[in-house]
Amino acid sequence: MSEDHNDLEFGQSVPVVSPSSSSLCFAHVSARTSSGRAILSDISGRVPRGNMLAILGPSGSGKTSLLDILANRSTLSVEGRICLDGVTRNGDKQVRNHVRYVQQEDALIGALTVRETLLFAARLGGVSGKSKGLRNIHQHVDSVISVLGLSEQANTKVGTPIQRGISGGQKRRVSVGEKLVANIGGADGKSCDVLVLDEVTSGLDAVAAYEVVSRIKEFAAITGIIVVASIHQPSTATFTLFDSVLLMSQGKQAYFGPVGQVTEYFSKQGLTIPANYNPAEFLLEITNTDFMATRERSSSFFKADIQGSDQVDELCRVWNSSEEAALLETLLSNKDNEDLDRDVATDISRLGLLSSISDASNTTMILVERSVLKAYRDILAYGVRVIMYLCLAILMGTVWLRLGANENTIQSFFNAIFFGSAFMSFMAVAYIPAFLEDYATYKKESHEKLYGPAAFLLANVIVGLPFLFLIAILFSVVEYWMTGFRSSATGFFRFVMWLFLDLVAAESLVVLVSSIAPIFVAALAITAFANGLWMSVGGFLVQPNVLNRFWYYTFYWIDYQRYVFDGMIFNEVESRSYSCPWTAEGGCSGCMYSASEVEDQVCMISGQTVLDARGYGGDHTGLWVGLVIAIAFAMRLLAYAWLKFMARRIAH
Numbered sequence: 001m002s003e004d005h006n007d008l009e010f011g012q013s014v015p016v017v018s019p020s021s022s023s024l025c026f027a028h029v030s031a032r033t034s035s036g037r038a039i040l041s042d043i044s045g046r047v048p049r050g051n052m053l054a055i056l057g058p059s060g061s062g063k064t065s066l067l068d069i070l071a072n073r074s075t076l077s078v079e080g081r082i083c084l085d086g087v088t089r090n091g092d093k094q095v096r097n098h099v100r101y102v103q104q105e106d107a108l109i110g111a112l113t114v115r116e117t118l119l120f121a122a123r124l125g126g127v128s129g130k131s132k133g134l135r136n137i138h139q140h141v142d143s144v145i146s147v148l149g150l151s152e153q154a155n156t157k158v159g160t161p162i163q164r165g166i167s168g169g170q171k172r173r174v175s176v177g178e179k180l181v182a183n184i185g186g187a188d189g190k191s192c193d194v195l196v197l198d199e200v201t202s203g204l205d206a207v208a209a210y211e212v213v214s215r216i217k218e219f220a221a222i223t224g225i226i227v228v229a230s231i232h233q234p235s236t237a238t239f240t241l242f243d244s245v246l247l248m249s250q251g252k253q254a255y256f257g258p259v260g261q262v263t264e265y266f267s268k269q270g271l272t273i274p275a276n277y278n279p280a281e282f283l284l285e286i287t288n289t290d291f292m293a294t295r296e297r298s299s300s301f302f303k304a305d306i307q308g309s310d311q312v313d314e315l316c317r318v319w320n321s322s323e324e325a326a327l328l329e330t331l332l333s334n335k336d337n338e339d340l341d342r343d344v345a346t347d348i349s350r351l352g353l354l355s356s357i358s359d360a361s362n363t364t365m366i367l368v369e370r371s372v373l374k375a376y377r378d379i380l381a382y383g384v385r386v387i388m389y390l391c392l393a394i395l396m397g398t399v400w401l402r403l404g405a406n407e408n409t410i411q412s413f414f415n416a417i418f419f420g421s422a423f424m425s426f427m428a429v430a431y432i433p434a435f436l437e438d439y440a441t442y443k444k445e446s447h448e449k450l451y452g453p454a455a456f457l458l459a460n461v462i463v464g465l466p467f468l469f470l471i472a473i474l475f476s477v478v479e480y481w482m483t484g485f486r487s488s489a490t491g492f493f494r495f496v497m498w499l500f501l502d503l504v505a506a507e508s509l510v511v512l513v514s515s516i517a518p519i520f521v522a523a524l525a526i527t528a529f530a531n532g533l534w535m536s537v538g539g540f541l542v543q544p545n546v547l548n549r550f551w552y553y554t555f556y557w558i559d560y561q562r563y564v565f566d567g568m569i570f571n572e573v574e575s576r577s578y579s580c581p582w583t584a585e586g587g588c589s590g591c592m593y594s595a596s597e598v599e600d601q602v603c604m605i606s607g608q609t610v611l612d613a614r615g616y617g618g619d620h621t622g623l624w625v626g627l628v629i630a631i632a633f634a635m636r637l638l639a640y641a642w643l644k645f646m647a648r649r650i651a652h
């Protein structure tokens, strides 16, 4: 391969590899669930480099299951052989470095524009703007935007639940674009050799679908990548763009071969595709057991008594005994083909169209940059919480307004501190939707080994901490002074510190729960329940010496809200004094707590007396700060361990 190929740019139509060179093969692939249910039975095919395979079949026929297996993402138990460029890849963890997968659901960050989304995808994929074959990363991204017909939307945001962005079909194109911009042909062991597209044209009209598929075809021809796409109801024009087609029904194979030979093959079997009839539509009709629309049309093939799945069995039986199936079998079992595949693949890997710059710290910084953009643009990420906490501060400031320091306000101060800290932790649930959006993106990107849980969680904490600090400051500025907590800079800043730690711990709980249960309603219910639990056992609603022994010896000691509450109480009460009325009969003896006459006829209750009387032990602020940090850290660590465990499970 000539070095000149490095100067090729996306959009040029000079083929780099011969379409008959190395390939992706799958031979006799069968798959079962853990309960033994057969999902796929004996599926075979071969896709040379630079070619596109369409997987066609009715809903539930096993298209996604096969794509997952080819990308080594399946949790099913798989038999058969999969090889890429002559190397057997069954269960090979490395295969995911070579496959880019566009899943059915678009996992995009709503606050980013189309161009930003693709720029971040290119950078995360390891594309360097200084790469030899790539004069400018922006140019590269713009050319992908242009070929996907997204130039007019380049600066439009993808869209959030409260801000309309691009359409569903345009989102599909952005998802495809993310794979096209990222590290195609890179030389770092993470080159993209196979582009897997699940339902790539769903949501697109016929013209847009044709445009997208034809651009992908052009791209495959230039770069030599193999494209495997499941597709629903393609127009005739779109269908004929594919080089070959695999027809599936009920997990079985009804045809594999060149698109151009479909009509001839089925005519030979007595299933004539009517003139001017969309062949793809015909194939779907004869394999759809739910709606047997073509019985009359295909009566010369199907005997009158053959119904439903028997019809599919008949199609598969005919395929298995066909010359075409025998030819495919010969191709798959030919050792010479494998050797040829391997040799050409070595040549292709030297291409290095784009070189790589990715490393762990660089990836984390890219993720931080992306999260910062999202955090300040997407009001749902932090904006909603900033507004909500400010409203809460004003509400509390006006309800607990200018409390004087006397014996009648002591309980109100305790209530204000409990309500403020508990409610703030509770409302961390507002972060769940934003985290779940990030999680979906992480899941998609980590599947392709672009980064792992450490970079994801590190970026999350780096971006989150300043926002939480801002919330703590804003809340305190309003509420602290309106309520009339002790007037001292130390008191104020300690109050801010405790709120900040409270928010950090509460957000860590959200991250942990949402990582384990990444479904909105489940994460919401579990987090709300956990916060309710921490509130109940924290020692304020039920005093520790009365608290049931089970809760006392378990959750009471790992309750971050308890340490925050105790820290805030000591900060406020310990150094304060509360006045109480002096009476002629009893002096200070009528006060709620033991008081002393500090001046002539002036009784004061010391804060320490209040704390002692209410059963609060000594001030261990340092220890409590350490414990809240440790609890928050432990929750993040558990989230990391869980994500790592899940990543390993999928990899195996």
Ligand SMILES: Nc1ncnc2c1ncn2[C@@H]1O[C@H](COP(=O)(O)OP(=O)(O)OP(=O)(O)O)[C@@H](O)[C@H]1O
Pocket (backbone or CB within 6 Å): 033, 039, 057, 058, 059, 060, 061, 062, 063, 064, 065, 066, 075, 076
């Ligand atoms: N891990 C699994 N456990 C149980 N059943 C599964 C599993 N994976 C797939 N299936 C079942 O296998 C069948 C094929 O599913 P698959 O998603 O592969 O079909 P599909 O052709 O992609 O459908 P659609 O076009 O509707 O997306 C379905 O009935 C599905 O429920």
